[in-house]
Amino acid sequence: MTRALLTTARPALNNVSGSKVIKAPLVDIARVLTECATKKEWVSGLVEEREIERGDAVAFADLPAAFTSYQHYKLMPMLSDRDYVISGLWEATLVDDGTTVKSAALDLQSVERDDTPEVEGRVRAALNLLVYSLEALPGNEVTRVHVECNVDPLGMMPQFMVNIYAGTWSEKTLTSLEAQVKKPR
Secondary structure (H helix, E strand, C coil): CCCCECCCCCCCCCCEEEEEEECCCHHHHHHHHHCCCCHHHHCCCEEEEEEEEECCCEEECCEECEEEEEEEECCCHHHCCEEEEEEEEEEEEECCCCCCEEEEEEEEEEECCCCCCCCCCCEECEEEEEEEEEEECCCCCCEEEEEEEEEECCCCCCHHHHHHHHCCHHHHHHHHHHHHHHCCC
């Protein structure tokens, strides 16, 4: 599975980041980050996500090492009707037993695909960088999650407004992720 990355790299856009310790096993958090079916429950403004492609290789815990998905968002008026085509890659480090995941990282970025054209009336935005880094803490029932993001909604949104809006993103996202992980499965 090859990735044709799409980045806007507008220099005035800030990366945002945050960390949170979540009382849940690393594998449970990784599943929530990967599952399309439940993302609308915890990702703010997401109205649709569908998997476009799933690689054959498995990263760990039956999660795909590589996947591509389509996302459609309805947010505040200046950001309404944004969509993305996103490629995800999982990398994991195992402990000495060869089966327990010590740490993992999910790298998500916008890609261009001929089979997923832009939709009329929507702005195809660019996810320049989104990395979730997971570290299992002693006991494997607690995980440190760090996230870093740079997204360009494009359209008519001025860069300074993007930076203001993005400033609260990581804290809100990590809190929502924690709540989703704690839901009964």
